[in-house]
Amino acid sequence: MISLHQLEMIVAIHRAGGFRAAARELKITQPTLSKAVMRMETQLGYKLFERTPTGARPTPAAEFIAKGAEPLLEDAARLMAEAKRRHDGEEGLLRLGIGPMLKHVLLPDLVRRIRDRFPGVHYQITQTGADDLTRLATERKMDAVFVYHEVARKEDDLIRARIFSDDVVVIARSGHPLQTAGVVAQDDLRAFDFALPGMPAHVMDWLEFPPDKGRSRGVALESDNYEVLLDQIGRSDCLTLAPRTFFADLIDAGTIVTIPTFKPPLTYECWMLSPPEFARTPMFSAIAAIARDMFRGVNG
Template sequence: MDLHHLRAVAALSEQLHFGRAARALHISQPALSKQLKQLEDELGGALFVRGRSGVAPTALGRQLAEDARALLRDADQALARARRIARGEAGALRLGFGVATAALVARVVVRFRQRAPGVHVELQDMSTPAQLDALRSGALDLGFVRLPAPPDLASLEVVRDRLVAAAPRGRAAALEAAGPRALGEEPFVLLPRAVSVSFHDHVLRVCAHLGFRPRVAQEARDFATVLALVEAGIGVALLPASAMKGRAARVAPMRLPLPEAIFRVGAVWRRDQPNPAVATFRALVEAELARRPARGR
């Protein structure tokens, strides 16, 4: 028994005429008769009896027709859902991200939900190493990680930024005159490693290139809080230049003349990614990037 047999039973129980049922199914009348005979042989009983004006279902035929209609509705719904998933309009999209791309991801997710409201978006704040492992295992569909990405994964650069030193206005002039190595004499406000392994380690690498290890006075779990603590005079911090926008009144940025201060973040996915929703999301990421000045990436 398959869907063809069930459709034959449902059609004949509705039309009560072999010719009309065959036309409704877009098959020949002999083909319909053959399908019903196969099914009756399998079940061991008659489904319909012929009369002068058409056919009538037996008790077995009535029950099977009722069950067939319910099964066919379920099958049609399952097929429709599968087609929506294949078009990237349903299912789930599992995204990983970190602190550097949280705002970008939020903007793109809003547009993605408008484009594909049937897709459930799962967001996970994860470090770069954790995202790479999850992508390879299939636990994530797309992530936002520090570049360069491993060669087995495809990537698209979305952020190109650099670390700058943030200092309270009252200390900025003296630090600027002394140079970036003088930051080693200042207390630091730092994003903890538990929040972002990649960013935390990047700050430590830049400090090492400047010849010191930072003396941590306070940790904070996001850039806004780090800046607020710097404004309050708790210490200095190394932050992305993009995080300093709009804070120049009370916090002074100091450029770090090191190539190591530059960092890049990209959207990364498996080259054999089977989830069609990823292509839709990537297209929206590219559209978001096109709206921004190149230096903002």
């Protein structure tokens, strides 16, 4: 079987009209090229070039091979160039997964920034729960997923990049009874119902809800839609918990307020998880840098 490299030698000699010029084009020595051609001729069982004092004359077989090999070599060059573009993130499909909470701060700005950096890439965006996203990334059905740290700590072979961290603050409507109460204790918080994006154990432990209170445990509304949560706290005395970053604009505008607590706040961390093969590409580092820059801008 003749390799592409050997075909490249035949085409170069055919085009240059001699071994010396072809060797310069191929960036090898003339003796190396001559020996390689002799090995090919032995392998094929017939001559490819007639050596003359003025150069090398291709045999009919070499003429046929050279003409047929040129489009093959061009196709191979295009194939390798496209493979590099895909590796560099300049072409191909990018499969991103974003959890229901993070979509409020990541979309659509993150996608817009990635598209500006990689205009030739097509995108597939999946929004689902953090556990599902981690599973899809582990199964190689996602290239990069954004999840919170409790999920990111689970054991798997995914590569992790921390995007940002923030304090989880207690949020209420402007004019809430606790707004003027100063720094409050957990008992003060539990006097009011909560509207939460979920009820993970570490959140319920922080609120110090008794485990024998039933599944709701003082939670009047559970929703992964922050618009629904904001509507609930805006129309009632319900409280919610969220990273300050998520509601920074509304807090700065005074539409909603944060309630300071004696107990140190929980920490929220956003991580990007990817299969190892994607994490080795330049796009992994570029996306992580874009996402971090977004949150640096939000947090000043």
